[in-house]
Amino acid sequence: MYWENGISAQYTFTNFKPGQFHVGFDFITSRLGTAFNSNALKQESYLVSALWYFHNEKSFRFYTKLNTGFFHADLEEDIFKELSHNAFLLSPEIGLSYDFMNLPLIVNLGTGYNINLVSEGKSPGTLQPLFYNLIIYYKLF
Numbered sequence: 001m002y003w004e005n006g007i008s009a010q011y012t013f014t015n016f017k018p019g020q021f022h023v024g025f026d027f028i029t030s031r032l033g034t035a036f037n038s039n040a041l042k043q044e045s046y047l048v049s050a051l052w053y054f055h056n057e058k059s060f061r062f063y064t065k066l067n068t069g070f071f072h073a074d075l076e077e078d079i080f081k082e083l084s085h086n087a088f089l090l091s092p093e094i095g096l097s098y099d100f101m102n103l104p105l106i107v108n109l110g111t112g113y114n115i116n117l118v119s120e121g122k123s124p125g126t127l128q129p130l131f132y133n134l135i136i137y138y139k140l141f
Contacts, residue, residue: 002043002126003033008135010051022051026067041126043073045089059101063108065093073124087123090115091131104139 006028012018026047034040047069055061071087095110111132116123 002030002035002040004028004030004043004045005032006045008137010137020053020056022053024049024051026069041073041075043071043124043126045072046070047089053097059099061097061099063095063097063110065095065110065112067091067093067112071124071127073126084118084122084124087127088117090117093133095133106137106139108133108135108137110135 006026008024008026010022010024012020012022024047026045026049028045028047029035030040030043035042047067049065049067051063051065053061053063067089068091069089071089073085075081075083075085091112091114093110093112095108097106097108099106109132111130114127114129114131116129
């Protein structure tokens with residue numbers, strides 16, 4: 001298991017379900033986690049997502065999210081060049097969210113599943129099917 005950190009941004013449309021439907025972009029890397037100052041594998045994920053909050057008027061709510069994107073593992077050594085190190089990602093996710101009404105913060109705790117889009121043995125070995133995440137959003141507007 002790898003500890004990864006990154007940057008996430010979401011946008012909600014003012015004329016279509018404001019605050020309830022969001023589109024987003026995530027950049028997640030182990031370079032800011034497990035691979036920071038260590039010899040752990042360096043890997044990145046670039047994701048585009050659509051997120052839907054249920055019971056938007058409440059502080060505590062459920063959400064569902066669909067991520068799609070690209071995964072890359074930097075295997076560094078030429079000896080590993082025959083191994084798979086890239087993958088396209090498709091991952092549904094569900095979770096719980098808490099919106100601090102008096103603070104510009106939202107905390108999401110979710111779990112998801114990376115659907116393997118290639119035949120067995122062709123995806124990178126460090127790409128795990130199940131994942132969980134903790135995301136803290138700062139509301140700008």
